[in-house]
Amino acid sequence: MLKDTAPIFSSDLLRQLDVNGPRYTSYPTADRFHDGFDAAAYGRTLAARAELSRHRAASPLSLYVHIPFCESVCYYCACNKVITRHHERAAEYLQAMDVEIELHRAALGEPQAVSQLHFGGGSPTFLSDAELAGLMASLRRAFEFTPDAEMSIEVDPRTVDAGRLASLRQLGFNRISFGVQDFDAAVQKAVHREQSEAMVRALVEHARALGFASINTDLIFGLPMQTPESFARTVASIGALRPERIALYAYAHLPARFKPQRRIVAADLPPAAARVQMLQGAIEGFLGQGYRYIGMDHFALPDDALARAQARGKLHRNFQGYTTQPDSDLIGLGVSAIGGVGASYAQNAKTLPEYYEAMKQGRFAVVRGVALDAEDLLRRDVVMAVMCQGRVDFAAIEARHSVDFASHFASELARLARYAEMGLVRILPGAVEVTPTGWYFVRVVAMAFDAALATEVPRERFSRVI
Numbered sequence: 001m002l003k004d005t006a007p008i009f010s011s012d013l014l015r016q017l018d019v020n021g022p023r024y025t026s027y028p029t030a031d032r033f034h035d036g037f038d039a040a041a042y043g044r045t046l047a048a049r050a051e052l053s054r055h056r057a058a059s060p061l062s063l064y065v066h067i068p069f070c071e072s073v074c075y076y077c078a079c080n081k082v083i084t085r086h087h088e089r090a091a092e093y094l095q096a097m098d099v100e101i102e103l104h105r106a107a108l109g110e111p112q113a114v115s116q117l118h119f120g121g122g123s124p125t126f127l128s129d130a131e132l133a134g135l136m137a138s139l140r141r142a143f144e145f146t147p148d149a150e151m152s153i154e155v156d157p158r159t160v161d162a163g164r165l166a167s168l169r170q171l172g173f174n175r176i177s178f179g180v181q182d183f184d185a186a187v188q189k190a191v192h193r194e195q196s197e198a199m200v201r202a203l204v205e206h207a208r209a210l211g212f213a214s215i216n217t218d219l220i221f222g223l224p225m226q227t228p229e230s231f232a233r234t235v236a237s238i239g240a241l242r243p244e245r246i247a248l249y250a251y252a253h254l255p256a257r258f259k260p261q262r263r264i265v266a267a268d269l270p271p272a273a274a275r276v277q278m279l280q281g282a283i284e285g286f287l288g289q290g291y292r293y294i295g296m297d298h299f300a301l302p303d304d305a306l307a308r309a310q311a312r313g314k315l316h317r318n319f320q321g322y323t324t325q326p327d328s329d330l331i332g333l334g335v336s337a338i339g340g341v342g343a344s345y346a347q348n349a350k351t352l353p354e355y356y357e358a359m360k361q362g363r364f365a366v367v368r369g370v371a372l373d374a375e376d377l378l379r380r381d382v383v384m385a386v387m388c389q390g391r392v393d394f395a396a397i398e399a400r401h402s403v404d405f406a407s408h409f410a411s412e413l414a415r416l417a418r419y420a421e422m423g424l425v426r427i428l429p430g431a432v433e434v435t436p437t438g439w440y441f442v443r444v445v446a447m448a449f450d451a452a453l454a455t456e457v458p459r460e461r462f463s464r465v466i
């Protein structure tokens with residue numbers, strides 16, 4: 001499906017695809033969760049899993065741990081976070097997390113195997129080394145980590161040094177992700193996140209020397225003061241650092257929704273044509289430096305596990321994005337965390353007072369979610385086949401869901417005809433295939449199968465495709 005040369009996007013194509021769209025880390029997407037799925041429903045889901053695992057070995061779990069605190073705000077931020085310099089606030093949070101971990105241990109029955117752990121935020125490294133060690137000890141008491149578990153953590157470079165990286169490695173983390181965004185000083189100032197290139201380079205080198213199996217760097221294009229030329233310099237510098245993975249996100253300026261973004265001067269934002277040049281330049285830059293395009297904003301070196309999984313058609317997708325792990329139940333821990341167990345998704349309360357109150361009462365903090373029906377499961381299968389394999393095989397879907405694909409998805413296939421004309425997909429007699437060009441806009445193709453979008457145009461709820 002993929003070529004290692006950068007496609008040339010026509011301005012006409014890009015204009016038509018400059019829309020907002022879901023990232024499909026779940027289907028249905030999180031905006032479809034509702035409060036009818038609550039803590040009690042979540043408890044029943046965990047009890048059903050515990051019952052099942054008494055009769056046959058359950059697949060290992062994934063865990064997501066959300067640490068909401070950051071010391072200072074980045075103006076582009078759209079995450080659920082709490083800005084504070086008061087590090088003592090972490091103690092109350094960690095006590096609450098201990099309660100939540102114990103609630104899960106009790107509900108899941110025997111200690112469950114865990115093959116994937118991800119710490120995100122906020123800034124997980126807001127916690128001290130001792131606090132992180134305490135949290136890891138709680139997790140290890142409640143769960144059994146498999147020897148080859150993937151353990152990853154998001155790191156704000158401004159909060160760590162070589163000693164702290166060594167401590168993370170000692171705690172068992174074997175994957176690390178650095179938030180870089182852009183090396184340009186004017187851009188960093190405009191978004192209130194100043195961190196030198198030399199510091200990031202030193203940290204990446206330390207992480208490599210410590211034996212982290214995979215190093216990721218996050219970049220954002222479309223930020224204030226960015227130009228195609230300045231961003232090309234960042235792309236070249238990042239490529240030279242050789243992180244195993246690079247995530248490249250499009251900035252979506254939604255100040256009505258995300259308060260910190262109101263501090264960005266709209267006149268400093270690059271125009272649409274410049275954004276397109278940045279995207280095209282970054283793709284050319286990374287492919288030229290030997291990276292593979294994995295899909296949905298992600299690049300990886302050819303010998304990285306993600307690139308190998310993609311080559312074998314074995315990519316999967318969960319709330320952390322692309323993964324090599326087969327679909328497994330995901331337990332979300334912490335304020336606002338999202339999980340997915342069995343045929344359901346669940347999200348915790350989004351504010352600390354609500355989260356603390358739930359823990360004080362000894363109940364799960366889930367306040368919304370969704371139980372998937374047969375139609376959701378069918379569509380999830382199709383959407384994930386598009387997102388991960390770039391191919392939907394009608395017969396395979398029919399075998400798993402007892403439907404006639406062509407008639408069930410007649411209107412979706414009709415909608416895709418437009419994308420076929422644009423060169424994004426090929427509609428074959430028994431399959432839909434995403435083309436190499438379409439792979440760069442794969443979520444637009446997936447959107448054609450999203451029942452929630454059949455009757456409405458997605459607007460500011462989602463991030464920009466370009």
Ligand code: SF4
Pocket residue numbers: 069070072073074076077078079081121122123156179
């Ligand atoms: S971008 Fe990350 S570090 Fe910056 S405020 Fe948001 S969560 Fe915190």
